[in-house]
């Protein structure tokens with residue numbers, strides 16, 4: 038396969054509508070290789086939709102998404118070089134090891150090489166002792182690490198993660214963050230969503246902040262997380278950081294835009 042560049046990823050006037058409702062966009066955004074990009078925003082802001090457009094799981098209603106010279110994210114040359122990890126990963130009804138070797142078999146990798154790469158990936162996420170276990174009985178944190186191992190063997194140019202730790206305890210969250218950092222060090226572009234401000238501080242180089250389906254702010258993580266430039270950025274951080282962390286639905290209904298503490 039010719040070595041085409043799949044980065045930068047560019048969205049130009051990209052929007053997504055359903056039943057006449059604009060859910061996202063228009064969005065203009067360029068994601069280059071290198072910096073870890075964290076997408077933040079309130080519930081329903083369009084973060085998952087944005088990731089899905091970037092990964093080719095959705096096709097924009099208007100505008101376009103292009104991945105370097107390689108075309109749209111739905112193009113075969115791009116699909117092979119992107120990976121995505123969801124909040125609740127889907128596990129095949131096979132062993133932990135076979136969940137990874139199967140992904141490699143689909144890529145046409147030879148049997149011996151599959152096993153070697155799968156074992157290396159399991160060691161990376163600390164799951165080597167569970168290689169023979171049925172993947173579907175793993176805990177949520179273990180499944181998430183397996184999903185990362187499965188992505189690791191594909192050596193993607195870009196890894197999308199949609200709230201990968203929202204259901205995990207602090208220990209499992211740390212294991213996922215360490216793995217994400219390894220991807221970054223290996224040269225994979227990281228694009229992830231999170232509501233966890235501590236996680237954004239640990240992992241983000243830049244933040245793209247969405248509200249109401251639009252990008253309202255983008256900049257270095259350190260700046261956004263300490264001095265957001267927009268009122269909605271400030272309201273979001275105040276809400277997420279307020280007493281007890283994420284606000285309850287009731288708190289939200291009573292006061293959707295709290296003042297900064």
Ligand SMILES: Nc1ncnc2c1ncn2[C@@H]1O[C@H](COP(=O)(O)OP(=O)(O)OP(=O)(O)O)[C@@H](O)[C@H]1O
Nearest residue numbers: 055060078079080081082083084085086087200230
């Ligand atoms: N396929 C779809 N059809 C209709 N509406 C959709 C579809 N997918 C998403 N939506 C709506 O689009 C909006 C944005 O959804 P999205 O999942 O991207 O939000 P989000 O920012 O990821 O939210 P959260 O933080 O709660 O995960 C929501 O109002 C959602 O209900």
